[in-house]
Amino acid sequence: xxxxxxxxxxxxxxxxxxxxxKRAGVLTVGDLLGHTEESLSxxxxxxxxxxEEILLKIEEYKxxxxxxxxxxxxxxxxxxLPDTPEDYSAWxxxxxxxxxxxxxxxxxxxxxxxxxxxxxxAYNNLLINGYTQMHQIAFLTSEDLxxxxxxxxxxSEEISRRCQKYLEEKKNDILASLQEKQDATxxxxxxLLKNMLHNVDYHDQILHFVQANDAETKLLNLSNRSKNxxxxxxxxxxxxxxxLTEKDLLQLPNMGRKSVxxxxxxxxxxxxxxxxxxxxxxxxxxxxxxxxxAVAHIINEAFNRVGFGGYSLQxxxxxxxxxxxxxxE
Numbered sequence: 001x002x003x004x005x006x007x008x009x010x011x012x013x014x015x016x017x018x019x020x021x022k023r024a025g026v027l028t029v030g031d032l033l034g035h036t037e038e039s040l041s042x043x044x045x046x047x048x049x050x051x052e053e054i055l056l057k058i059e060e061y062k063x064x065x066x067x068x069x070x071x072x073x074x075x076x077x078x079x080x081l082p083d084t085p086e087d088y089s090a091w092x093x094x095x096x097x098x099x100x101x102x103x104x105x106x107x108x109x110x111x112x113x114x115x116x117x118x119x120x121x122a123y124n125n126l127l128i129n130g131y132t133q134m135h136q137i138a139f140l141t142s143e144d145l146x147x148x149x150x151x152x153x154x155x156s157e158e159i160s161r162r163c164q165k166y167l168e169e170k171k172n173d174i175l176a177s178l179q180e181k182q183d184a185t186x187x188x189x190x191x192l193l194k195n196m197l198h199n200v201d202y203h204d205q206i207l208h209f210v211q212a213n214d215a216e217t218k219l220l221n222l223s224n225r226s227k228n229x230x231x232x233x234x235x236x237x238x239x240x241x242x243x244l245t246e247k248d249l250l251q252l253p254n255m256g257r258k259s260v261x262x263x264x265x266x267x268x269x270x271x272x273x274x275x276x277x278x279x280x281x282x283x284x285x286x287x288x289x290x291x292x293x294a295v296a297h298i299i300n301e302a303f304n305r306v307g308f309g310g311y312s313l314q315x316x317x318x319x320x321x322x323x324x325x326x327x328x329e
Contacts, residue, residue: 004030011061015247017053020045029061081182088171098139101167104174105135112137115162122155122162138163202282203243209281210239212289213274217241222266226259242267 006029008021024043026032035058040051082100085091092101112118112126112134129148131137137145137159145156167174214237217230233252235241241263249260271278277288 004028004033006061008032009245009247011057012245013057014050014053015250017046017050018247020050021054032058033061081178084175084178084182088175089168092167100178101174102135102138104177105138106133110134115159115166118162119155119158122158125151125155126159134163134166138167205282206278207239207243209274209278209289210242214239220266222262223259225256226262229253229255229259230263238270242270 008027008029008031009018011029013021020043021027021032023045026035026043032054035054037051037055040046040054046054082091082096085097091097110133112123112132114134125148126132126137128150131148140160140163142153142156142160145151145159146153148156217227217236217238217240220227220238222230229252230236230241232254235244244263244267246260246264249255249263250257280288
């Protein structure tokens with residue numbers, strides 16, 4: 001699907017921001033992407049907070065704007081980040097660790113002059129031969145360094161030693177950067193899932209997943225006021241209100257702002273909890289549609305309703321309507 005064709009009412013903006021944009025003729029993501037902070041400030045009824053909110057959306061959708069539209073539902077990205085290592089020294093020796101550290105050095109534009117106590121002779125030898133950046137030499141062995149013209153064994157061993165010492169000293173900075181990138185990846189991935197929730201291309205599949213993991217509104221961890229408003233409007237299960245936007249909720253009779261925030265928070269928690277499984281399901285992995293907790297809940301309900309007396313596994317399966325993909329063990 002073309003990102004630019006998405007209606008702005010479906011990108012989870014506040015009602016104030018959405019209304020101001022529509023009055024200004026900004027109806028789709030494509031219309032939105034052409035705006036800057038300066039141009040937005042000229043739109044009537046857009047305050048500082050609304051502009052900040054919209055700019056974040058613009059940045060988000062510029063990332064999604066690819067030749068083929070939205071990224072695939074598996075949430076795959078061009079960069080695969082390594083897991084946080086338990087043993088940093090050992091991790092530095094792996095291809096995965098070296099790859100991330102080299103990227104970090106290049107991103108931070110670390111110069112060879114950053115190595116403390118490197119002799120003038122070794123420094124000049126590197127400089128003369130075009131080695132000015134740490135990422136160029138960080139993981140070169142003494143043997144690799146000896147291939148550099150006019151390099152002697154004493155200098156090569158010194159450079160190799162100083163490189164390792166520098167990387168050890170920068171351990172906290174490197175791991176903090178890794179954690180930051182991991183957090184950003186998770187946030188972008190979750191943001192994409194929220195956008196897919198209001199994408200017609202994924203509506204039926206997401207609905208199928210939610211229906212398989214449904215729960216009655218009256219049993220949810222919501223305030224009585226929120227539950228009562230939802231029930232009075234016929235929203236008796238999660239699957240019946242999961243697709244409601246903030247604007248939709250505000251239009252319900254007797255729905256207050258606090259209840260809207262509470263329900264939106266519940267929906268976000270539900271998506272966050274099931275994010276990995278939903279994406280796998282959208283990518284064709286039907287075996288993840290129900291987890292152990294959901295199956296245990298259904299079995300417990302069946303027990304309360306009919307008991308287990310004398311039922312075979314097959315009979316129990318028919319009564320609990322377990323999915324075909326769920327393994328029998």
